[in-house]
Amino acid sequence: MKRREFFKSTVAGAVAAGGLAAPAIAQSMPEIKWRLSSAFPKSLDILYSTGETLARHVAESTDGKFQIQSFAAGEIVGTMQALDAISTGTVEMTHTSSYYYNGKSPVFALMTSVPFGMNARQQNAWMSQGGGIDMCNAFLKKYNVCALPGGHTGTQMGGWFRKEINSIEDFRGLKFRVAGMAGQILATLGVVPQQIPPADIYPALERGSIDAVEFSGPYDDEKLGFVKVAPYYYFPGFWEGGPTTHFMFNLDKWNELPKHYQAALRDAAAFANADMTAKYDTRNPAALRRLVGAGAQPRAFKTEIMEAAFIAANAYYDDLASKDSDFKAMWTSYKAFRDEEYFWFQVAEYSYDSFMIRMLRNRGG
Amino acid sequence: MKRREFFKSTVAGAVAAGGLAAPAIAQSMPEIKWRLSSAFPKSLDILYSTGETLARHVAESTDGKFQIQSFAAGEIVGTMQALDAISTGTVEMTHTSSYYYNGKSPVFALMTSVPFGMNARQQNAWMSQGGGIDMCNAFLKKYNVCALPGGHTGTQMGGWFRKEINSIEDFRGLKFRVAGMAGQILATLGVVPQQIPPADIYPALERGSIDAVEFSGPYDDEKLGFVKVAPYYYFPGFWEGGPTTHFMFNLDKWNELPKHYQAALRDAAAFANADMTAKYDTRNPAALRRLVGAGAQPRAFKTEIMEAAFIAANAYYDDLASKDSDFKAMWTSYKAFRDEEYFWFQVAEYSYDSFMIRMLRNRGG
Numbered sequence: 071m072k073r074r075e076f077f078k079s080t081v082a083g084a085v086a087a088g089g090l091a092a093p094a095i096a097q098s099m100p101e102i103k104w105r106l107s108s109a110f111p112k113s114l115d116i117l118y119s120t121g122e123t124l125a126r127h128v129a130e131s132t133d134g135k136f137q138i139q140s141f142a143a144g145e146i147v148g149t150m151q152a153l154d155a156i157s158t159g160t161v162e163m164t165h166t167s168s169y170y171y172n173g174k175s176p177v178f179a180l181m182t183s184v185p186f187g188m189n190a191r192q193q194n195a196w197m198s199q200g201g202g203i204d205m206c207n208a209f210l211k212k213y214n215v216c217a218l219p220g221g222h223t224g225t226q227m228g229g230w231f232r233k234e235i236n237s238i239e240d241f242r243g244l245k246f247r248v249a250g251m252a253g254q255i256l257a258t259l260g261v262v263p264q265q266i267p268p269a270d271i272y273p274a275l276e277r278g279s280i281d282a283v284e285f286s287g288p289y290d291d292e293k294l295g296f297v298k299v300a301p302y303y304y305f306p307g308f309w310e311g312g313p314t315t316h317f318m319f320n321l322d323k324w325n326e327l328p329k330h331y332q333a334a335l336r337d338a339a340a341f342a343n344a345d346m347t348a349k350y351d352t353r354n355p356a357a358l359r360r361l362v363g364a365g366a367q368p369r370a371f372k373t374e375i376m377e378a379a380f381i382a383a384n385a386y387y388d389d390l391a392s393k394d395s396d397f398k399a400m401w402t403s404y405k406a407f408r409d410e411e412y413f414w415f416q417v418a419e420y421s422y423d424s425f426m427i428r429m430l431r432n433r434g435g
Numbered sequence: 436m437k438r439r440e441f442f443k444s445t446v447a448g449a450v451a452a453g454g455l456a457a458p459a460i461a462q463s464m465p466e467i468k469w470r471l472s473s474a475f476p477k478s479l480d481i482l483y484s485t486g487e488t489l490a491r492h493v494a495e496s497t498d499g500k501f502q503i504q505s506f507a508a509g510e511i512v513g514t515m516q517a518l519d520a521i522s523t524g525t526v527e528m529t530h531t532s533s534y535y536y537n538g539k540s541p542v543f544a545l546m547t548s549v550p551f552g553m554n555a556r557q558q559n560a561w562m563s564q565g566g567g568i569d570m571c572n573a574f575l576k577k578y579n580v581c582a583l584p585g586g587h588t589g590t591q592m593g594g595w596f597r598k599e600i601n602s603i604e605d606f607r608g609l610k611f612r613v614a615g616m617a618g619q620i621l622a623t624l625g626v627v628p629q630q631i632p633p634a635d636i637y638p639a640l641e642r643g644s645i646d647a648v649e650f651s652g653p654y655d656d657e658k659l660g661f662v663k664v665a666p667y668y669y670f671p672g673f674w675e676g677g678p679t680t681h682f683m684f685n686l687d688k689w690n691e692l693p694k695h696y697q698a699a700l701r702d703a704a705a706f707a708n709a710d711m712t713a714k715y716d717t718r719n720p721a722a723l724r725r726l727v728g729a730g731a732q733p734r735a736f737k738t739e740i741m742e743a744a745f746i747a748a749n750a751y752y753d754d755l756a757s758k759d760s761d762f763k764a765m766w767t768s769y770k771a772f773r774d775e776e777y778f779w780f781q782v783a784e785y786s787y788d789s790f791m792i793r794m795l796r797n798r799g800g
Contacts, residue, residue, distance in 0.1 A: 099464065127698065127701075127702055130694070130695060130698035131496055131695050131698035131699040131701075131702055132695060133693070133694075133695040134695075186791065186794075189784065189787065189788060189791075190556065191555065191556060191589075191712065191716060192716065194709060194712070194713050194716075195712070195713040195714075195716035195717045196717075197713075198709070198710060198713045199710075199713045199714055199716075199717035199718075200717055224556075224783070224784055225783040225784040225787040225788075226783060227782075227783055228783075287783065288779075305782050305783045305786055306782075306783040306784070306786045306787035306790070307783060307787075308787060308790070311787050311791070328498070329495070329498075330495060330496050330497065330498040330499075333492065333495035333496035334496040334699065334702070336492075336706070337492055337496055337699070337702035337703050337705065337706045338702050340702065340705045340706035340709055340710075341701070341702045341705035341706075343709070344559060344563070344705055344708065344709055345563060345564075345705075347556065347559070347560070348559050348560040348562075348563045348564045349560075349564055351556060351557065351559075351560035351564075351776065351779075352560045352561075352564035352565055354779050355775040355776065355778050355779035356775070358778075358779055358782065359778075368782065370786055373790070376790055377794070380790075380794055408795075409795055410720040410721070411716065411720065412788075412791050412792050412795045413720050413723075413724075413795070414653075414716075414719050414720035414723055415788065415792070416792040416796065417592075417670050417671075417723065417733065418589070418590040418591060418592055418593075418652065418670045418671040418672065419554065419589055419590040419671070420788060420789075420792060421670055421671045421735055422554065422590040422671035422672075422673060422676050423554060423590075423777075423780065423785060423788075424785075425671070425673070425738070425741055425745075426551065426554075426676070426777050427777050427780070427781040427785060429551075429742070429745055430773075430774055430777045430778070431781065
């Protein structure tokens with residue numbers, strides 16, 4: 071694999087293309103104020119606070135000169151409008167899951183997560199050392215946007231079901247709140263995907279107008295109370311093995327920054343990217359225990375179901391690649407990297423985790 | 436679990452304890468030059484370059500004003516002398532595996548990795564959100580040092596063996612180059628641990644004066660050529676499930692930095708921490724393929740052997756905790772966090788990886 075130096079070829083490249091900021095500005099500490107429109111509500115506190123973490127770190131490393139004010143989804147623009155707002159420069163940046171913009175291009179889905187993609191650590195490696203963020207930024211130029219990875223949730227849960235799913239037949243006609251590309255792929259297995267905003271999910275599930283909902287992992291899911299009306303808690307969320315959120319910037323605004331402010335932003339994003347994952351990893355275990363205490367019944371998806379979905383996903387990607395050259399280019403890179411990662415991870419990493427899980431479970435851990 | 440704000444309670448805490456830098460300095464961009472003495476030779480390029488990455492990022496985000504010059508192990512001081520050199524301020528900082536200083540306290544081993552510890556992602560979570568780096572820095576004060584996580588290798592391999600290891604009996608009398616706490620624990624199973632500097636390992640293995648050697652993972656191991664004389668390549672390295680290297684700083688020098696330089700250093704360290712892991716994850720797969728092509732025979736350690744080592748390790752930790760209150764305090768936190776992490780990771784994360792590994796292997800990936 072061709073190695074790439076993360077920022078030499080990506081954001082610094084974008085800077086070079088846009089022209090360097092004037093030396094007089096680059097060598098001083100100008101006062102700059104930006105706005106960040108988060109794609110997330112404040113109630114999803116780990117997601118929302120990731121934008122605040124970035125802003126605080128940038129302020130700290132620029133001696134308070136570069137201030138970014140965070141707004142929750144809807145305070146300036148809604149989640150679905152954030153990309154357009156960044157693109158035109160109405161707001162300077164967003165923190166988002168780019169797959170919300172899957173309707174514009176499937177590449178936006180691939181930037182976050184697609185069914186049977188990489189896990190969080192592998193996705194980090196692809197982004198920074200496998201050319202991933204370079205490809206994202208080359209693609210995003212047509213939207214006048216550039217991006218940096220902005221945190222992972224880890225493998226998500228597969229969601230809450232009112233009834234057990236024992237075979238692929240149980241997917242037929244199942245009204246399942248699942249968005250984007252995952253919904254399209256599951257539809258080929260008979261699922262009837264539903265797109266419902268978070269606030270409306272619980273009532274729809276309670277009255278039975280939907281049968282199931284996938285949302286995130288234990289810590290986020292707990293807040294929405296699904297356990298009371300749909301106790302079967304399936305795993306894994308095979309459509310989100312390692313979703314990456316992103317910080318996205320208006321490219322002109324980015325290029326206007328002094329180079330050392332760009333560097334501060336890049337490193338603050340690296341901090342926030344790891345910090346979000348660490349928060350989920352720290353808070354999910356206790357949330358899962360609480361959910362089980364409240365009646366959640368964890369269930370593993372049957373292998374038969376996951377295998378059928380895996381085959382359906384590959385057929386979907388092949389079809390998409392034949393129609394969309396942007397997707398084809400990125401998927402080719404992504405898939406090759408994923409396959410190499412799992413070839414290696416199955417050796418030391420996986421055999422170690424396997425052993426630890428078995429030993430700690432046997433000891434009642 | 437009590438949540439902690441990473442730097443509020445750790446390095447910023449150290450700053451508060453040492454007194455804030457004078458406002459006149461904090462609000463300007465003074466020129467500062469530091470030296471970094473790496474614990475690693477330049478030949479271990481991923482490890483060595485992690486210090487350079489930190490230095491480059493700090494320079495970039497301080498507009499070139501804060502310069503850190505990197506030196507390889509031995510250029511200023513040797514690997515084993517680096518802690519003392521930092522402690523006294525002879526050099527401002529090091530990038531190292533703290534377990535080299537296990538002889539001073541077993542806490543130094545725990546900061547890096549101990550047998551049957553956490554994997555890389557879990558260790559990141561413990562460090563930043565589980566109070567880990569706080570505890571490290573409280574402990575390091577007695578050495579006049581503070582630290583930040585500085586990169587992971589991922590689960591290492593178990594090493595190169597001249598003969599197959601089929602049972603615990605085959606460990607008896609085995610002259611195995613393995614250092615520190617892992618060596619002490621394996622010694623209780625009959626292994627005769629050997630401490631040999633990297634340059635002397637190959638000849639010792641070739642002439643049979645040692646039987647086996649553990650070093651790192653495929654990318655690093657390949658450079659040392661062990662495959663030619665000890666082809667059985669065991670996994671996993673259960674004594675290094677997720678080793679963390681650290682950046683360590685002289686505490687006075689750290690406290691003298693303007694606060695925004697501290698912030699720049701903290702975020703550059705976050706970048707470097709993730710970057711090192713991404714480099715190993717990206718380069719290990721191809722290195723493993725090359726090693727297998729050169730005759731390496733991958734072998735999984737027998738469950739019987741790992742179970743015996745797990746029991747031996749726990750007995751060792753219990754004994755150590757009864758004698759060393761610093762170790763006891765940190766091990767109690769570490770172990771509780773590890774157990775919760777694996778309780779959660781076994782659900783979504785592990786079931787996802789299991790499926791992916793099986794499917795991709797079946798497809799000849």
